[in-house]
Amino acid sequence: xxxxxxxxxxxxxxxxxxxxxxxxxxxxxxxxxxxxxxxxxxxxxxxxxxxxxxxxxxxxxxxxxxxxxxxxxxxxxxxxxxxxxxxxxxxxxxxxxxxxxxxxxxxxxxxxx
Ligand SMILES: [Zn+2]
Numbered sequence: 001x002x003x004x005x006x007x008x009x010x011x012x013x014x015x016x017x018x019x020x021x022x023x024x025x026x027x028x029x030x031x032x033x034x035x036x037x038x039x040x041x042x043x044x045x046x047x048x049x050x051x052x053x054x055x056x057x058x059x060x061x062x063x064x065x066x067x068x069x070x071x072x073x074x075x076x077x078x079x080x081x082x083x084x085x086x087x088x089x090x091x092x093x094x095x096x097x098x099x100x101x102x103x104x105x106x107x108x109x110x111x112x113x
Contacts, residue, residue: 004033006045013045019052025081028054031063 004015018034019042021027030049034041044052054060061080 004043006048007042008044008048011045011048013047015043016046017044017049018042019044019049022077025059025077026055026057027059027061027077027081028052029061029063029077 005011006013006015015033017030017032020029020031020034020038021040021042022029023040030044030052033043037043052060061077
């Protein structure tokens, strides 16, 4: 075990997750316990990571441990953020498209929901 404890005041439980605030993206990333401490990282115990709250307007990304068991890199976070943006943009494009354009003969594009 790491021997690290929850960073919440008056909590002495063992830390199992690390919360990282990405201020530039207004995003809080809850991931596996970081291997080293950083200024914007907060170690959280199981119960506090479950009850995590973030400021209004912020996003939360919860990362479950993967097979590789490594902490997120900046590239990983950017990939997640970009994937979310792409989905959001494609939804916007589809919503603004006139319904007629979705039909081409028998190849009719159905909305996903
Ligand atoms: Zn705690």
